[in-house]
Amino acid sequence: MRDNxxxxxxxxxxxxxxxxxxxAAKIGITQSTLSHTxxxxxxxxxxxxxxxxxxxVSTTEAGERLRQSLAPRIAAIETDIAALTDDRDRPSGTVRITVSDHALEKLIWPKLRPLLLDYxxxxxxFSRDNGLRNIVEDGFDAGVRLGETVEKxxxxxxxxxxxxxxxxxSPRYFAERGVPLTPQDLVSHNCMMLRLTSGGGFYAWEFEKDGRDMRMRVEGQLRFNTTLPMVxxxxxxxxxAYVPEDLVDEHVAAGRLQIVLDDWSxxxxxxxxxFPSSRQNSEAFKVIVNALRYSAR
Structure with missing residues (x-):
């Protein structure tokens, strides 16, 4: 039974x-032994x-069903073991977080960088990802999303x-191509596209003004799967590019970049x-959550 x-x-x-x-390298056995198993x-x-x-190597339909069945069960066992080992004087263990490059750069790492020196x-x-991952099936302890997209x-x-x-x-680009005044004007511009991990499609730019919502399917020469290179x-x-404002505010203040459609954003x-409620049992995880918790000042 144990071998099974x-x-x-x-x-x-x-x-x-x-x-x-x-x-095989991760498990610590030979490839031939693993293949035979x-x-x-x-x-x-x-x-x-x-x-x-x-x-x-990819899973067949049966293999994928087995993987989806096993992953959350193994994750639950690992959580229980982590909870036992975390009863020592100092919190310990591994915390796996799936997070977008923007959230990691501007929010997560600045808070955890000083904290982890003490632990x-x-x-x-960290797994940088702009998709909507199933953290239980994929073996993560937590994920980072906008509030409106978190499962109930x-x-x-x-x-x-x-x-x-x-x-x-850039000012040079707008001098050559003109400034878009409405989201519809973007169809005649070279827009940078962001590929989403979940589904494989491209993000439709979302705008809102005076209670009117609009989603634009843009086109352009460059396509990325992370935000930072767009800047x-x-x-x-x-x-x-359509990016978080705090990634470009210094460039805008210095005149290197120009915001357009400001009133539509x-x-x-x-x-x-x-995270699932079971993750709250780990002392290491509690330390991470408390460090990241937002407090408006």
Missing amino acids: FNDLLWFLVVAEERSFTRA IKRLETRMGLRLLARTTRS PDIRVE DMVAVRIGPDWRLVAIG DAALAGYGI PPFAGYYLY
Whole structure:
């Protein structure tokens, strides 16, 4: 029975790593041993769990169902073990957080950077992601989202103030292409596109004015999956980017960038840390939550 349980654990590592080489290194066994173990599991179950090619490994339909079933159960066991080991004098353990590059750069890391020096036994793993991840299935302890997108069954703790997205470009770009006066004018401009991790599509720019909401599907030469490089591209005159205002306020004040459609960009509720209630048992996790908790001054 114990060997069977190890087979399932090793399958989960392969499914998550999508590579026998990386999975074997992570587990600490040879690749041939791992491959033999997975074949033995598939034979015992009478199902093909993994589709193998020379370059990649992916789960079959049956394998994905098994992965989704195993991941939250293993995460719950790890949580219980972490809760036991956290009963020592100093909080310890690993906290895994999925977070956007903006939230990590401007909110999470500035708060945790001084704190973690006082807690050397707490390890924090950041996964930069702009999608809506299922933190339970994907093995994260917490995620960071805007308040309006947090699932109702999650605990949500506000960790930042209201903020807004702004459309920005260089003065040189607007001198050459003109200044958009309404969101519809963006169709004739070179706009930087942000690919979303969940779904694989591109973010539709959201605007609001006088109670009127508008979503614009923009087009442009450059496409990114994170926000920070857009600022550099806008400074270089490649077009218009739609980014958090606090990423560009210094450039705007210095005249290097110009905000357009300002009256179409109202503020909205800020970031929340969200997590299942079971995660509150870990002392290390409590330290992280208390450090990130927002307090308006």
